[in-house]
Amino acid sequence: MTEPTGAARRRGPFQVGDQVQLTDPKGRHHTITLEAGKSFHTHKGAFSHDELIGRPEGTVVRTTGNTQYLALxxxxxxYVLSMPRGAAVVYPKDAGQIVTMADIFPGARVVEAGVGSGALSMSLLRAVGDHGALYSYERREDFAEIAKANVERFFGGPHPAWKLTVGDLQDNLAETEVDRVVLDMLAPWECLDAVSKALVPGGVLICYVATTTQMSTTVEALREHGTFTEPQAWESMVRTWHLEGLAVRPDHRMIGHTGFLLTSRRLADGVEPPLRRRRPAKGAYGETEVPEKPKPGRFLRMAEEQED
Structure with missing residues (x-):
């Protein structure tokens, strides 16, 4: 049985061409690519790459300056947080939410728009596997080139499930019967017609947006479009903890707001979305009318009668 793409690079002894993360005693990281005969140099000394080639993960090497580095x-x-960037990357906390909340499954046909540096593409490719399909669209050719290099570097070559197209999604989307669509762009509402035609009934649309204005505009566009279910939106924040004996407390820094995630599902053709039963708050849609003065309650009327 053939191993899935990239699996051989994730296990076993270190080989030439493998990426290795070196961690010093203070927790600082250096990432290197192993080459026979080459050396790793820092102000704390050096060691040869040959000392790692053929050895298992979790090995500790010592530099000529007697500094130890843990190799994994x-x-x-x-990889995502240290790779070359063209555009800002989708943080791992959001990529994990996208894969799970959009239910990206092995063999799925997924459309992605807004590739950026390829961070999310790698998570999606891992989820769909070699027998799925990821159709990615990126407007900028320079970003597409950076993403392609990052993805191929991570998997050790081209991924058989990936097709990368340079151009706007709404102008170039040719795929149909798509299971999932992931939009990471400034104006996802502009793509709803194309997305609606491509998605299968029950298919999931998930959008990653940075601001409340983008989120609100996308939600109202989905409601108005008429082919999607009521959208749901959320954000996630990650806080690490300091652990030292009994000194257990949250760290002073956290990964706070990075973006909002919004999901909706494709309705069957010819089906109208159910009516919303929730009453919107006054002013939610920019109403300018001054609300009427409320009628006095029973206790206020009794008080007024007593005064009279």
Whole structure:
């Protein structure tokens, strides 16, 4: 049985071409690509790459300056945060939410728009597997080139499930019978017609937006479009903890707001979305009328009668 793409690079002894994350005694990281005969140099000394080639993960190497480094393969979150960038990356906390909340499954046909540096593309490719399909669209050619290099570097070559197109989604989307659509762009509401035609009934649309204005505009566009279910929106925040004996407390820094996630599902053709039963708050849609003065309650009327 053939191993899934990239799996051989995630296990076993270190090989030439593998990426290795080196951690010093203070927790600082250096990422190197192993090459025979090459050396790693810092102000704390050097060691040869040959000392790691053929050895298992979790090995500790010592520099000529007597500094120890722990050697491990970088995990996907480590790789994403250290790889070359063209555009800002989708943080691992959001990528994990997208894969789970959009229910990206092995063999799924997924459309992605707004590739950026390829961070989310790697998570999506892992989820769909070699027998799925990821159709990615990126407007800027320079971003697409950076993303392609990052993805191929991580998987050790081209991924068989990935097709990358340079251009606008709404102008170039040719895929149909798509299971999921992931939009990471400034104006996802502009793509709803194209997305609606491509998605299968029950298919999931998930949008990643940075501001409340974008989120609100996208939600109202989905409601007005008439082919999607009532949208749901949320954000996630991650706080790490300091652990030292009995000194257990939250760290002073956290990964706070990075973006909002919004999901909706494609209705069957010819079906109208159910009526919303929730009454919107006054002013929610920019109403300018001054509300009428409320009628006095029973106790206020009794008080007024007593005064008379």
């Amino acid at each position: 393969r970088p995990l996907l979150p480590d």
